[in-house]
Amino acid sequence: MRTPTQERREISVRGIVQGVGFRPFIYALAQRYGLAGLVRNDAEGVHIEAEGSPEGLERFLQDIEEKAPPMAVVETVAWRPLTVRKERDFRIEESREGTQRRALISPDVATCEDCLAELFNPANRRYRYPFTNCTNCGPRFTITRSVPYDRAMTTMAHFEMCPECQKEYDDPSDRRFHAQPNACPVCGPRTKLLDRFGHDLHSKLEDHILRAARMLRGRAIVAIKGLGGYHLACDPFDAKAVRTLRGRKVRQDKPFALMARDLEQVRELCRVGPQEERLLSSPARPVVLLERQEDNGVAEEVAPRQKTLGVMLAYTPLHHLLLHDAGIPLDPLGARVLLGSPRGTQPRYSTTSRTSCRVT
């Protein structure tokens, strides 16, 4: 029985609050404070109606500002009183489009530790699946076509979730609850490997990523389509491969950036202090300029006459797999291969949901 001192409030939250696990967060908070009502995305942010004791509502409002999920940026929280409806449950509702379209969309976020662990766990159903993601990581802006941020408004709309993915998506206690790009090898996007003429290199079910990694070790230039456009990649320890890349890009000596698998690998190449470490590991995965270690083996052609190297950490499952494969089976010393990518020429976001590796 609810006491007569119930209140109902309409709460509007603005900022980066869609695609960042905000609705599951609100749902969990409502459970904690015994509130009924609803939450949904609208074209301006997140709309909540919450009903319960005034104390519970106050703590609820405070937590919205103070305990928001890590990827969220709460700009404003505004509320007004509504008439009590004596509801019992709290529910997540379908989005409403509205007339204003002002909701902010999260940028794409680097693969989280939980997803990485699944990616390399042979017992997991997403083992080596290059499009693994969850509420805490993965593509956002790149796949968004419009707001509110719901699957139907993303490039994932035509990938119908398999029963297992749907179960995760519907379960409030799951890391993939309402994760719009949720996918797996059964129902999600797949890779393609094409030659320079656009011909599919494989018709059989062979591992494209392993094959692309071998090609990189064999001096090929591979164009990797990922989030936010293409990276042109080659083996940066091989001067001839880097010269080929420069020739094809018609780029004489502007430095290329390197991509590394982890911080340990970066330390083999450059000096890394605590500040650089924080920057490299931040979710935006920026290219960080670092002082290069002498004799680190990186071809001079990567950054001619420079004392520094631009380095970034892998940020998609595809990168992690490729760097893993390029390093291990072909190099007895361990993971040494990095990817060179043209710095400062990030192409405009592409919204295609299939990834391909093109060998040029």
Ligand SMILES: [Zn+2]
């Ligand atoms: Zn994740």
Ligand SMILES: [Zn+2]
């Ligand atoms: Zn699935």
